[in-house]
Amino acid sequence: MEFNTLEDLDIQNKTIIVRVDINSPIDIETGEILDDARIQKCSETLTELSEKNAKTVVIAHQGRPGGEDFTTLERHAEKMSKILDIEVDYIDDLFGPAARKRISNLKPGNILLLENARFYSEEILNRPAEEQAKTHLVKKLSPLADAFVNDAFAAAHRSQPSLVGFGITLPVAAGRLMEKEIKELEKAKEPNHPCIYILGGAKVDDSLSLINHVLEKKIADKVLTGGLVGQVLLASTSVDLGKPNMEIIKEKGYKKEIKRGEELLSEYGEKIMLPQDFRVEKSDKKAKNISMEDLPSDYPVYDIGDKTVKDYKKEIKKAKTIVANGPLGVFEKSAFAKGTNKILRAIANSNAFTTIGGGHLVAAAKDQDITEKISHVSTGGGACLNFLSGEKLPVIEMLKESAK
Template sequence: MTNMKIPRIPTLREINIREKRVFMRIDINVPIDPDKGEILDDRRIRVHSQTIKEVVEKYRPALVLGSHQGRPGEPDFITLEKHAELLSKYTGYNVKFVDDVIGPTARKAIQELKPGEILLLDNLRLVSEEIIEATPEKQSYTIFVRRLAPLFDAYVNDAFATAHRSQPSIVGFPLVLPSAAGPLFEKEIMALRRVVESFESPRIFVLGGTKVRDLLRVIENLVRNKMADRILTTGLLAQLFLVAKGIGLGKENMRYLEEKGILPLIPRARYILLMGAPIETPIDFKVLIDGETRNVGIGEINGKIMDIGEQTIRIYSEFIKDAKIVVMRGPAGVIEDERFRDGTVKLLEAAYNSKAFVLIGGGHLSSMIDESKLNEHIHVSTGGNALLLFLSGETLPALKALELSAKMFLS
């Protein structure tokens, strides 16, 4: 169907971790209240808890977990002590915590860990090397990897959300230890294979959110690889393409697009349209005028655009209903305001009720999901940026490192 291919990634069925000492990279980097330092949304911790429990019950390893949280200097750069408490709550196991990463306290705790026990290291970015991007070969020689690798029998990457990073805990360990993708990572890869390697059609991509430049790269790759039958645009991306088509959005919206640095992207958007990209743009919007909401057509826009309109929701929902593959990335409106969640909620509703295989991207869209309506045909990705980069045609460093590891240890 496309030129995009996913390399062979080793799984837990191919390496021996039964009662072995294992380092598993997870991603429990979650939103933090900048004032109180409290966790605001623990969905990632809950998702990882399921696979941690699965790994412990099936293989009984001495399991050491590693994750980052925020960046140094940012309000969300905190220790993982509270994360450990939540992991204990959701897994049903006592998840030990050590306020160290590669020092003597951490190494002693790792060495003393018994099969069936779980230990969470502190925030991996307390080690400065974990912030530096480099090749897998270089990262395998970092102090981080050289200090910890000799303590382990195997490495497991279950952090697909970090797959676009080339840091020691992601790409360094696979070159020095037998390595595999964890259960969550494997599910992400299976979902991506379904999207990029199947012949199912129609294939609908619903793209919105604030990362307009990244989304343009995605669209260019989709067109290049003939992956999309329809690309339904929402949010700032939709506004960009409407301007590229010569449709006026009113002074307030044009000023906002200018503030966000989106207007210089108009020539690129026009070129994408000339390439024959199957772009659909809204025919109406929900706008905010003097504190009141109105539904207006694109020929009569006045006020600030906040969500896609009722007619657009109906049209987009019909496309989703008839699709075989649906990929959704980014909310349709300003979901921080409850008045402008309708577009996002109803497009998700159409996805729940469709017979398509649905891949829902991470990020803000995940916060709007009704988990009671999920089924085996819907995959909610934990990797917002990793998913975007993959769909842009980029090679994900974590996949490359696991591929190299398979050649080194499993050939």
């Protein structure tokens, strides 16, 4: 490996700072954590550190400033304690005197979760690791620690103090989740063929970059599209989706991506599959399947239609490698979960090496209880897209530099 793992660190009785990504969906009314998947995913690293008598200091974030889910990590500590079956302490401080005192008093095997890193303005800044090493967070906590472990793959595309700053000041290693994510996603970058990518969701700019990369490098043989990604590409073919759908594209700031879509389709049109029919939400809130001939639509397109599902399932059946990121419709509404769910079941039942990523698609797979049938379920959305696009992720670059 190009980076250090836990085997390369002296852990016994040492103070280890661990950055995890346990950013979770929160019930706005009650503050309850609705899905603890990310907490479960980092449990292997935290359990191993505790069992090896490390004094473990956990840094994490929840939400963004101004968001409804921007809250403390107290509930996360409670949930973490249950999952690990180890008492996880929590303090509502990150690098102040109270936090530093608690860190200094940790006993071997103890785990302490610090306050939401994004409560502090420094954490919002994306800058090079050398600059982040000069922040108060890194300067105050580094002297208390012997090493730093990064297990936050889902945030690996960020360059914030808690993610890259400690790489300059401490010995660094990847946690077990980070190690597994990189190893499994590398398989998708050197796939068995036929290889197909299935891209939906609303991250249109990232998805178009990924389409260009996997087709240019001949990683993928075909790309199947849905969600807002599919709609933008349809608009690139001069299809009139109708006013409600073009308004959504404008509101999301993706009108400029239509031109980019034209260039992609001009270069790789025969390898990019677009939806051929759709499910729309009528004024009575009911779903209706419509064909291309029924466009432009007076109603919002919320899912791929039955013919598209059938066409996509044929490609899935032939594939030896399948990578999917983002839902193919507004699956949160049960009437429009059909396309996403049918495609996910086809992926789960295939004999291919399968990878899915993106919080919404993973949530849909969990709803159907099929995650065990997927070869690799990534915790990353944007990080997964960027990694597969061949982009250099700041956290992974930091791990490599530290290993040198």
